[in-house]
Amino acid sequence: MNTAEQHIRGIIERDTFTRVEILYLLALHTKDELDYLKASARAVKKQYVGNVTWLRGLIEFSNKCSKNCLYCGIRAGNQGIDRFTLSEDEIMEAAAFAYENRYGSLVLQSGEQQNKEFIDFVCRITSAIKTKYDLGITLSCGEQTEETYRRFYESGAHRYLLRIETSSPELYRKIHPDDKIHDFETRINCLHSLKKAGFQLGTGVMVGLPFQTQEDLAGDIKFFKDLDIDMAGIGPYIEHADTPLYQFRNELMPPEERLLLTLKMIAVLRLAMKDINIASATALQAIGKMGREKALQMGANVIMPNLTPEKNRKLYQLYKDKPCLDENAEQCKDCLEKRIAIAGDRVGYGEWGDSNHFNNKRK
Numbered sequence: 001m002n003t004a005e006q007h008i009r010g011i012i013e014r015d016t017f018t019r020v021e022i023l024y025l026l027a028l029h030t031k032d033e034l035d036y037l038k039a040s041a042r043a044v045k046k047q048y049v050g051n052v053t054w055l056r057g058l059i060e061f062s063n064k065c066s067k068n069c070l071y072c073g074i075r076a077g078n079q080g081i082d083r084f085t086l087s088e089d090e091i092m093e094a095a096a097f098a099y100e101n102r103y104g105s106l107v108l109q110s111g112e113q114q115n116k117e118f119i120d121f122v123c124r125i126t127s128a129i130k131t132k133y134d135l136g137i138t139l140s141c142g143e144q145t146e147e148t149y150r151r152f153y154e155s156g157a158h159r160y161l162l163r164i165e166t167s168s169p170e171l172y173r174k175i176h177p178d179d180k181i182h183d184f185e186t187r188i189n190c191l192h193s194l195k196k197a198g199f200q201l202g203t204g205v206m207v208g209l210p211f212q213t214q215e216d217l218a219g220d221i222k223f224f225k226d227l228d229i230d231m232a233g234i235g236p237y238i239e240h241a242d243t244p245l246y247q248f249r250n251e252l253m254p255p256e257e258r259l260l261l262t263l264k265m266i267a268v269l270r271l272a273m274k275d276i277n278i279a280s281a282t283a284l285q286a287i288g289k290m291g292r293e294k295a296l297q298m299g300a301n302v303i304m305p306n307l308t309p310e311k312n313r314k315l316y317q318l319y320k321d322k323p324c325l326d327e328n329a330e331q332c333k334d335c336l337e338k339r340i341a342i343a344g345d346r347v348g349y350g351e352w353g354d355s356n357h358f359n360n361k362r363k
């Protein structure tokens with residue numbers, strides 16, 4: 001057995017690992033090693049979560065954001081885009097599409113706003129959807145108080161996505177404005193509050209950020225394990241021209257390398273946390289034609305077909321080359337069905353597709 005095999009088997013069998021082992025796996029590069037990593041991640045996926053891809057219809061319901069993350073295209077400081085919030089009717093229409101097409105679950109995502117009107121709106125649409133349709137709801141509306149998270153939960157959402165973006169406090173500081181509202185500790189506290197409120201917890205990072213090291217990424221995997229997350233979203237960082245981080249574009253890894261490193265992170269996370277849900281992020285497709293299929297083959301098991309009305313999609317561009325800008329919900333559905341079949345999975349229609357990890361913890 002070569003060393004790559006030993007390390008991979010070690011992680012699978014022991015269920016513990018060191019940063020050094022993760023670093024070793026992230027550095028694998030020969031075709032044989034990568035094939036073995038992929039086959040192992042695939043086998044673990046099959047055994048612990050099945051060869052099933054769950055769908056979450058994604059509704060990007062507002063691009064208004066009070067924050068200024070240095071990487072993001074809808075940051076408050078970008079005055080070049082019109083700001084929108086979908087109406088309740090538009091959201092209900094998207095939810096109806098998800099229900100009729102047996103998607104099972106929705107993700108309601110927006111920029112971060114903490115005013116009462118916004119919070120009330122989120123509660124209202126969540127409970128309106130839950131009253132009418134049997135759909136699982138994941139929220140992704142940024143940092144909120146513990147009290148607000150409780151209200152969201154009581155409205156009927158049961159999963160929440162809040163990426164840590166990077167588990168390194170130093171790197172976090174470099175990719176956010178240096179002020180009190182972009183604070184690493186606050187983000188960590190929010191993740192704990194979400195758990196306390198009862199949510200299935202999803203977090204994640206961007207891969208290929210300027211200044212990011214392999215040690216940072218190995219630390220991210222450790223961070224996920226220590227926090228005992230239920231779901232992960234790991235996607236490549238993609239530069240956006242109207243953001244401050246764009247100035248470092250020449251220092252980035254080439255897109256193919258960023259894609260490969262993201263796929264390795266997904267595979268290693270599947271080995272490290274066997275029964276969690278891992279999303280095949282849309283950004284993967286922005287840097288690689290078959291990015292999302294490849295992620296499903298490397299251990300991811302969730303895809304988010306876009307349900308945002310076509311006229312609003314262009315106004316919700318966190319990064320450049322966002323896919324599906326000119327497609328509608330129907331076209332994305334057909335396209336993703338094919339992609340999932342290519343990856344060798346079946347689609348988990350008509351079920352919420354909750355994290356096995358969350359359910360296993362409660363047993």
Ligand code: 5AD
Nearest residue numbers: 071072163236237238239283318319
């Ligand atoms: N490239 C890739 N992902 C991005 N996000 C924001 N901006 C970018 C970018 N330029 C991701 C962040 C955020 C999620 C909603 O979108 O990780 O948490």
Ligand code: SF4
Nearest residue numbers: 065067069072075111
């Ligand atoms: Fe706002 Fe989220 Fe973009 Fe940061 S990443 S600017 S919080 S939408």
Ligand code: FES
Nearest residue numbers: 324327331332335
């Ligand atoms: Fe939208 Fe392929 S997923 S067109």
